Amino acid sequence: MKKWFTIFAVILMGILVYALSFFDTFSGSGQKEKGDTVKDSEQIQLTFWRNGGNVAENKAYEELVASFEAANPNILVNMKSIPYSDYEIRLRTELAAGNPPDILTIDSPTLGLYANTGSLLSIDPFMRKEGKIDDIPDSTLKGLSYKGQIYLAPIVESSIALYYNRHLLKAAGIPDPPTNPNNPLTWDEVLEIAKKVNNPAKGVIGIDPAQGFNDGESPAYFKTPLLWQFGANVLSPDGTTASSFLDSKEAIDALRFYQNLYHKYGVASIEIPGGAFEEGKLAMTVLGSWTLTDLEKNHPEFKLGEDFGVTPLPKGKYQFVPNGGWALGITSKSKHPQEAWKFIKYVTGYQGVKKYVTITGDIPARYSVAKDFPELNEYPKNIFVQQSQKYSKNRPVTPAYPVVSDAIRRLFEDVGIGGKDVKVAAKEAVEKINTGLKEIK
Structure with a gap:
């Protein structure tokens, strides 16, 4: 009797496990276990072009892309780093051919050239709603705007x-x-x-x-x-x-x-x-x-x-x-502007800027990040930070x-x-x- 009871219990447990897995599969309520990956067909792929930087800058971007993808498994960011001397020519060639990346970095003084040709998507609505622009100096935002619209989001500043x-x-x-x-x-x-x-x-x-x-x-x-x-x-x-x-x-x-x-x-x-x-x-x-x-x-x-x-x-x-430096924007032909903004928001937000500055030692574009680094509030780096925040001016857009x-x-x-x-x-x-x-x- 004990033997049959044991067999019956095993069968019943198996039926129960199967039923639960069947329910999860077809109800959509089941959550992925650790180690599960999103199928390629379910991923949105973004192309991201940027100018090649130094070792620290390259490392910072690589870590930001990796952490973003980990937090957003349905989005894959294909980042391409292009040498500075070739970047502008290759970018303009692809823009003219109608095959630009979704996301790109632009040296802020050249913004007007790209915005005027319609190559860039205005991210003004995104920035004003979710970009926390009160955390960015007005002088920086002015250099990232064209005809009253914000086109680029900054990570760091210069002085x-x-x-x-x-x-x-x-x-x-x-x-x-x-x-x-x-x-x-x-x-x-x-x-x-x-x-x-x-x-x-x-x-x-x-x-x-x-x-x-x-x-x-x-x-x-x-x-x-x-x-x-x-x-x-x-x-x-x-x-x-x-x-x-x-x-x-x-x-x-x-x-x-x-x-x-x-x-x-x-x-x-x-x-x-x-x-x-x-x-x-x-x-x-x-x-x-x-x-x-x-x-x-x-x-x-x-x-x-x-x-x-x-x-x-x-x-x-x-x-x-x-002031001025390389900032992130979205090309007007991107098929995934919402996802592209999600990446830019992550990279140029508080946590993204903090990670970038931790690795590179650059001047953050956000007030909140600058406050969190003691060395940026002490001589000599405080000189660059405060000048950037109080006395900087952008070259003509x-x-x-x-x-x-x-x-x-x-x-x-x-x-x-x-x-x-x-x-x-x-x-x-x-x-x-x-x-x-x-x-x-």
Whole structure:
């Protein structure tokens, strides 16, 4: 009897297990066990293109994609990292061919070029409803907007400051400059310091005011703030002309001051040897927030506080620093805009930005994240953070920005390298930009 009871119990248990599994299968109420995966046919696949970054940036994105996919098993993000030098060309080619990715990164100054052609989806409704834009500085949002619509979401910001060699300043009897982000030196004060430390006989250069003379976007990023600080702008508020702005009295004053550093006072040099700052041959130089990590990694013998210091970017009549960087957007041809936004919301939200900043050490675009990192609220990183939040300004958002950027580069080369009459150089830059604006129309 006991034997039959046992057999009956086993059969009954089997029927019960089968019934439960049958109910789960067809009712849809069953939950997936650990280790279960969503079938390929059930997954939404997003393509994500971004510019190739350094090791830390690549790692940050890889971890963000992995954690997003773990939290959203029905969405697969196919991320492609493209070298910086090839990125713009490949992206524009695919956009023109009608085969763009769902999500992409864009260097914010070039936003107007993509938004004007209809290549980007406005994420304004998403950002205003779910993007917590009160947590992002207005100056940052302005640089991510075109014609009143937000098109990009930021992860991190950027800023620049004046780095100085402590030994060279001390030898000239000059105390360390201020560290308060709200109390920078004026350019006139910096000029006086540069005169005292400049020593051609020993090969010592007083200052590199704006990262020398490079190609690409660097000249516009580092040099445009000087125009703002003297009260000038590159374009009119409506972005239709450079006339009476880039050639205004304020712009001429800024350009003449810059030119005088090279040709009148001789405290700046057109050619600066590599490693001049670290080797004690350059007293002051304007560098980015990212340089702190580079110096620590590549020049550990050149120590912050001992060998060099950081002071806020000097001001003219006004205090301004540049902002802008790579931000995320959705292409207008994406078949999955809701899912694409879900990914962007995750990456650029509090947790995503915090993870990214933890890995890269960059300046977060969100106030809330900056507050949570003690080192970002202490010298010297607090200088970059507070400048970014309080005194930053975006480069012009215009479809003609590539022309604007090139015109700025050539303008500063003409007055800095060539010593060209500043009024003539400014007039030529204005004509070039206005021609570009007309061609866009």
